[in-house]
Amino acid sequence: SVRENGEVKEIVWQLDMQKGKEYQLEYTFDAPDISPEFYLLGPLSIGSSVGSGQAWQEARYWQIASDATETLSPDALLTQTNLTGSITDVQDDPDSPDSNWLTAGVNVATTARVSFPTPTGAPRDGADLQEFRILIRKTATNNGKTDDTYTVHLYEDGNLRQSTIASGSGVPADPSSTVVSATWDSSNLTSNDGSGVEAYITTTPEAGGSPTSRGSIEVGAFEWNVDYSTNNNPVLSSVKDGPDPSQVGNTVTFYADWNDQDAEGVNLFVCDQSGGNQAGCPSSTYCYTSDHGTSDPMTCDYTTSSTGTKTYYAYVCDNEPTCSGELSGTFTVNAATPVSKIFDGMFMLDYQGIIK
Structure with a gap:
């Protein structure tokens, strides 16, 4: 049963427990969808209610931290190959983009590398907790092939940190497009605060059909979905x-x-x-x-x-x-206290208390 005691809710099991037997008690806690926030669970007690003669109680509360997320747009276009445009062309939301793109000619391999501002909190380590989202399309002029390719890498301050965090082929052609999700683990970074994070996409054009109309891949937007920890100073x-x-x-x-x-x-x-x-x-x-x-x-x-x-x-x-x-x-x-000793009939003072 659940009992409410002011702002505290108590989960109570009525049991007749016997010495030497094992009992498994379970409950599920769904924290409010508020982030960042901090919650306390417990402590578990056995016997009467807390504060009135319980036989045993855990020494401390269980602590649950509800971490925060934020979405960052790139702050600089560091490199681009066979693409025309500027950083403002890729700073919009990949899911609701404007009409501006980094555009390409036909039959060229393209690349783009962008940097992001330092997030509000330290990115949380863990597989797939961090995500780049990149909007791409193939040029309107193309041969309708599906052998064009793209690969996304994680960089930090110009250095490769995690290779091929996403890859694929057969990108839809203008006016259609697709959003690539590239997830990664921030434990691959050297900085704790997420400064210096960069997204790098490399592509190849269609390989088949007429060379003069082989579709190339263009880029319309970048974003970083940051899962970060909210830290309280000790x-x-x-x-x-x-x-x-x-x-x-x-x-x-x-x-x-x-x-x-x-x-x-x-x-x-x-x-x-x-x-x-x-x-x-x-x-x-x-x-x-x-x-x-x-x-x-x-x-x-x-x-x-x-x-x-x-x-x-x-x-x-x-x-x-x-x-x-x-x-x-x-x-x-x-200063060390002098120590007096008698040694072989001689009186000696030693500030270390040792007779040499």
């Missing part, structure tokens, strides 16, 4: 250090209390100057972590080397990467 709520004061040569541990709404791991940076970013500290680094861990508090250690009161600036960064704001603090390092 939050650093407090940072502590200890032991404080410490002594030269001893270890100071920094403890960072943090959270990330997107349930991502973070790296901790502790710097001697303000202004660090995901690449690291602007000057010297007291310590840092590098594995995008999930421990909370997150810790790192610094071995002291000089005396005085030291100021530090701490922050955390997730793997998008975005960073929290900085929190600062101080720790004090004193």
Whole structure:
């Protein structure tokens, strides 16, 4: 049954559970069609209702991120071969185009490569999550053959990242046209933010019939349908250090209390100057972590080397990467305490506590 408790809905199973037996309980959750948005499920509890003596309850909520999409038009026509026109001829919607095209003569191989602006959020990795849509047609003058071909490739800043993400033949002739869907995986990119993405289409004309009327392929529009993640900056709520004061040569541990709404791991940076970013500290680094861990508090250690009161600036960064704001603090390092010892009847002082 489903019970409503204010803004919370509880799914309740009435069961007589016996020790040693396995039970499988299932439900389906359909999140509202709102993007970007963030939803919480759970926690599951066994026993009475939550907050009134349940026997067991999950330690935390399940988190669901509803990702966003956007459609981008190209911002530059980088190369074109045997085509006449400009970037404005291919910036319209492939599904409702205007009358402007990159046009071609007969019996020529054509190519066009365009770049796109950086999307609002980082493209999500995964097979077929990203899509180019390209409007193409064959010239009105043609031999009616179906051996013309096209191939679409993914480029980034002029470099091939994924070859042949779509291909085909037998393109309809003007005044008809077709929209090519070319899907790809953003894990093939080198940048996390999707900057530098390019679509590249190469074509060959008809091979049969009279050479003077072999149809060539023209291009009418490009677009990139971006599936991207909406990222929330991690939050650093407090940072502590200890032991404080410490002594030269001893270890100071920094403890960072943090959270990330997107349930991502973070790296901790502790710097001697303000202004660090995901690449690291602007000057010297007291310590840092590098594995995008999930421990909370997150810790790192610094071995002291000089005396005085030291100021530090701490922050955390997730793997998008975005960073929290900085929190600062101080720790004090004193000289090592002299240690007196008697060795073979001799009185010695050693600041390291070691008799040599």
